[in-house]
Amino acid sequence: xxxTAPATFYRVFALAVLGFIVMPLAVIVWVSFFSxxxxxxxxxxxxxxxYTRAWERPEFREGLFLSLQTALFASLSSLAIGVxxxxxxxxxxxxxxxxxxxxxxxxxxxxxxxxxxxMYIFYIEFEVATExxxxxxxxxxxxxxxxxxxxxxxxxxxxxxxxxxxxISEAAASLGAGPVTIFFRVVLPVIKPALIAxxxxxxxxxxxxxxxxxxxVGPGRTTLQIAIxxxxxxxxxxxxxxxxxxxxxxxxxxxxxxxxxxQLNRAF
Amino acid sequence: MAMASVAPSLGEATKMPDWKPPILRxxxxxxxxxxxxxxxxxxxxxxxxxFRYSFNRFVPGELMVSALTLENYIKFFADPYYQDVLWxxxxxxxxxxxxxxxxxxxxxxxxxxxxxxxxxxxxIVALVLPLMMGNAVRTAAxxxxxxxxxxxxxxxxxxxxxxxxxxxxxxxxxxIGLVSVLLPFMILTLQSVLEGIDRSLEDAAGSLGADxxxxxxxxxxxLALPGILAGxxxxxxxxxxxxxxxxxxxxxxxxxxxxxVYQQVQRAMNWPFGxxxxxxxxxTTLVLTVGATALAQRHYRRWAD
Numbered sequence: 274x275x276x277t278a279p280a281t282f283y284r285v286f287a288l289a290v291l292g293f294i295v296m297p298l299a300v301i302v303w304v305s306f307f308s309x310x311x312x313x314x315x316x317x318x319x320x321x322x323x324y325t326r327a328w329e330r331p332e333f334r335e336g337l338f339l340s341l342q343t344a345l346f347a348s349l350s351s352l353a354i355g356v357x358x359x360x361x362x363x364x365x366x367x368x369x370x371x372x373x374x375x376x377x378x379x380x381x382x383x384x385x386x387x388x389x390x391x392m393y394i395f396y397i398e399f400e401v402a403t404e405x406x407x408x409x410x411x412x413x414x415x416x417x418x419x420x421x422x423x424x425x426x427x428x429x430x431x432x433x434x435x436x437x438x439x440x441i442s443e444a445a446a447s448l449g450a451g452p453v454t455i456f457f458r459v460v461l462p463v464i465k466p467a468l469i470a471x472x473x474x475x476x477x478x479x480x481x482x483x484x485x486x487x488x489x490v491g492p493g494r495t496t497l498q499i500a501i502x503x504x505x506x507x508x509x510x511x512x513x514x515x516x517x518x519x520x521x522x523x524x525x526x527x528x529x530x531x532x533x534x535x536q537l538n539r540a541f
Numbered sequence: 542m543a544m545a546s547v548a549p550s551l552g553e554a555t556k557m558p559d560w561k562p563p564i565l566r567x568x569x570x571x572x573x574x575x576x577x578x579x580x581x582x583x584x585x586x587x588x589x590x591x592f593r594y595s596f597n598r599f600v601p602g603e604l605m606v607s608a609l610t611l612e613n614y615i616k617f618f619a620d621p622y623y624q625d626v627l628w629x630x631x632x633x634x635x636x637x638x639x640x641x642x643x644x645x646x647x648x649x650x651x652x653x654x655x656x657x658x659x660x661x662x663x664x665i666v667a668l669v670l671p672l673m674m675g676n677a678v679r680t681a682a683x684x685x686x687x688x689x690x691x692x693x694x695x696x697x698x699x700x701x702x703x704x705x706x707x708x709x710x711x712x713x714x715x716x717i718g719l720v721s722v723l724l725p726f727m728i729l730t731l732q733s734v735l736e737g738i739d740r741s742l743e744d745a746a747g748s749l750g751a752d753x754x755x756x757x758x759x760x761x762x763x764l765a766l767p768g769i770l771a772g773x774x775x776x777x778x779x780x781x782x783x784x785x786x787x788x789x790x791x792x793x794x795x796x797x798x799x800x801x802v803y804q805q806v807q808r809a810m811n812w813p814f815g816x817x818x819x820x821x822x823x824x825t826t827l828v829l830t831v832g833a834t835a836l837a838q839r840h841y842r843r844w845a846d
Contacts, residue, residue: 287651297682314695361572384782386799395587481675501677517678537669
């Protein structure tokens with residue numbers, strides 16, 4: 274920037290916009306400590322009671338556990354499926370590679386609500402045909418969340434595989450290393466940071482999923498996001514702020530760890 | 542398992558990097574199969590079923606009767622209520638992606654021109670963290686701010702107004718919520734494109750006497766056009782399909798497409814109509830996206846000449 278005026282303008286503008294993005298989260302964390310029974314500003318005082326109250330509500334407690342469990346499953350299984358697929362996409366040239374890539378990334382492109390509706394109807398039709406219940410069950414939810422996580426894993430892992438210098442693998446091969454050895458001794462150490470980053474990122478992506486889960490939760494089996502939305506449809510108080518704060522803390526920690534292993538903006 | 546079966550051929554490919562095998566004989570097939578089968582079985586197949594169901598007939602007592610009729614689509618376009626839902630959704634999406642562009646471009650430019658890479662990395666964290674906090678929590682935060690006794694109302698009352706803002710449950714509030722949710726997407730998209738524009742171009746234009754506005758208009762914007770288009774289309778698509786923001790900030794009287802799909806499929810159990818809604822939503826978004834891209838490309842060529 275050559276003149277001082279635009280430089281100042283950009284700085285002030287950027288700070289204001291960043292504030293607009295971050296401020297709401299700061300506000301809800303602040304509200305979670307308000308002592309007022311009815312939400313109002315400024316607070317009469319501060320308390321930690323809302324955290325106890327949130328914990329006493331089964332939908333939040335169980336929702337949190339279910340979400341953590343589902344996200345863990347989604348993250349690990351998406352590595353198991355996504356890493357081999359990413360290897361194939363980056364290592365081999367074959368006809369139809371673009372189509373395959375598009376198929377694998379399609380869960381990110383198809384709107385969550387449409388994908389959720391399609392899966393829900395498929396689950397029910399499957400149940401009608403086989404008498405095996407899927408909708409509202411844990412495996413049904415797990416499968417949907419694996420779908421949410423998979424494209425993120427593939428994106429992040431292929432991005433790191435593309436950056437690999439293949440001559441190292443070739444050198445290892447010429448020295449007699451087998452493909453399995455090459456993968457575990459040469460490729461894996463190089464992409465390990467990306468694997469950790471993508472596992473964490475996929476975990477978060479599954480944890481915050483709302484639209485796909487909407488259709489697939491069952492009675493007594495609600496993810497945290499759905500519990501939050503259903504609570505908000507009727508109430509707005511510091512209980513929900515406490516729940517939100519816990520979620521903000523969990524995700525912030527996970528993403529800050531992710532940030533140590535990969536540039537966060539690589540995922541977008 | 543897939544790893545083991547593929548292992549021997551990895552070495553082969555290493556020796557012959559340009560060898561192009563037919564997909565089914567390729568070791569890639571075994572590596573890709575689990576993912577491709579899973580996505581096809583669980584998403585693409587069900588989508589095809591959903592599409593087929595959109596031509597079925599809904600009979601209240603029997604739920605769904607197999608048919609091949611366009612009546613669900615006709616019902617949508619004949620009913621002023623649903624036309625209004627679609628228009629509302631299009632309006633809030635266009636508005637929020639436009640505002641995102643105006644607010645986001647200067648921020649992206651600021652980030653790209655930051656001398657300190659540490660500060661840049663911090664800004665990226667400050668953008669990605671809110672982005673991944675989940676729409677439920679971010680919408681909850683806006684409800685606390687915009688609500689009847691919320692932060693905005695009490696700040697307004699400090700300046701002598703009576704403290705009633707009446708913004709909650711309005712279209713304005715929905716757009717504010719959407720903009721806040723989508724801005725990080727816009728900024729990150731623009732930033733990655735602006736990053737690729739050579740700074741010396743600006744310096745050259747500046748040394749030839751162009752002021753900052755002129756440089757922005759004649760050098761930066763044309764070069765950033767692909768990124769602008771990508772960012773706008775991303776924000777547009779995401780707000781077309783938004784669920785939490787319209788439901789919670791818009792309230793029970795605000796109707797957008799995604800909540801309506803949920804309502805029909807899950808609550809009313811009217812699968813054929815819900816399926817038609819889902820495909821009208823997807824096809825509308827797709828047509829507008831493709832149209833905008835074609836239009837921009839034509840414009841781009843003219844601008845380049």
